Structure formats: C-alpha cells, structure tokens
Amino acid sequence: MDIILVPGFWLDASSWEAVVPALEAAGHRTHSLTLPGKEAVDASRSGINLQDHIDAVVQVLDGLPGKVVLVGHSGGGAIIHGAVDARPQKVERAIYVDSGPLGEGGVINDELRAVGDDVPLPRWEDFDDADLVDLDDGLRQAFRVRAVPEPRGVAYGKQQLHDERRYDVPATVITCEFPSAMLREWIAAGHPFVAELSRVRDVEYIDLPTGHWPQFTKPKELARAILAAVDRTDVDEA
Helix, strand or coil: CEEEEECCCCCCHHHHCCCHHHHHHCCCEEEECCCCCCCCCCCCCCCCEHHHHHHHHHHHHHCCCCCEEEEEECCHHHHHHHHHHHCHHHEEEEEEECCCCCCCCCECCCCCCCECCEECCCCHHHCCHHHHCCCCHHHHHHHHHHCCCEEHHHHHCECCCCCHHHHHCCEEEEECCCCHHHHHHHHHHCCHHHHHHHCCCCEEEEECCCCCCHHHHCHHHHHHHHHHHHHHHHHHHC
C-alpha cells in the first residue's frame, strides 16, 4: 500500500523518520511530505494558503497508481480531509493522528500568533499540559531546532469542500491527548467540533495515550497503530 504522511504545523517530512521504518518493514511504500513554505526556516510563505497544501497532497496522490492511505497529524488532518474531498475515489482510508476532518468553512487555528506571513512555533508555556505529555526536555529542544514556521494562510484559511463522497471514505482516528470515549461522547452530544467527523460513515478509533506529538514521544506505538488501520483496510478489501 502507498501511504502518504502529512505533517502537522511547524513540521516537515523528517518528522516521520522514526515511524517510517516500521511501515516500510511491513511492505508498504511511504511518501513523507514537506508542504509548500515549509522547506526551510527562510523559505517564503507569502501567499501560501490551506488550499495550496491540499493541492500539494493531491498532486502526490494523482501520481500514484491505485488507491492510497492518507495519514495526517494535527493540522495535517484538515489537509488530508481536503484531499479526500478532492479525490474520494483515490483514498482507501484516511488516518487522523490526534486530529480529525475539518468541515466546510472551518479553520485549523486562527488564534495562533502570526508574524507577517509566518506562524512561529509558540513557547511551550502556551500549550496545554495535555499537548506536552511525554515530550521531555530533549524532545522539546530537538523539536524547536527542527521547527519551521507555518504559513499564516494555512492556519487561518477556510476549508472549502465540494464532494460528499468524502463521507464514504473509511477513517481511523488515533486519539492521543484524550481518550476516544470522549470523542464518542462529543459526537453523541452533537458538539460542533466533531460535526464533520460524525458524518463519516465508517470510523474506527485507536487510543494511543501520550501528548500531541506521538511521532516523537511514541513512534513505535504510532507505527503499530497506523499498521493496524492499514491492515484493517486490507481485510475489508478481501
């Protein structure tokens, strides 16, 4: 199976480096992406918006034979959902890592502080405690060294969706900061945060208790969770 790995905010393709070996050892082909404007700290982020990141994923998707699995971490969940909407017939499964699908008109996070065209990685003090579970001082230092500002237009841009066939694409949500039972409660209560997720017809949940960056704090466990979702896809196909 071809697996496209989409990083979250402030991260590039290298953020998946501790997860990829297990996926490839299982026989899958991985495609870790560095999205436009995130090539380097000094790259230009002027004019880059959410649709540009979605289009970058779709371009890779279109270049692969057959169906693929999309994996999106954090803000990357909104991006892969846009790609599912653009190419529902090409996506076998969407896997949301501590994230979920962003509905029509939604924004990823327009409360983050922007400096011109950039949204820099905030201070650790600005994150919730749940975000930082298992992210020790060494991992925090390494994260900050590798961090690339997010384009303002991606964080603040509105999601634009067009094809309701996106709800037919199976999804897996890997929950980290809070248990999947809480997500189910929000769906049952009709919480707007999970309105788009509630419309997806086939959703499974995998609990992976840790902070918001499992690719750093629990990469082996994250790889196993992704493989479990992919294996379920293979079983469903059979």
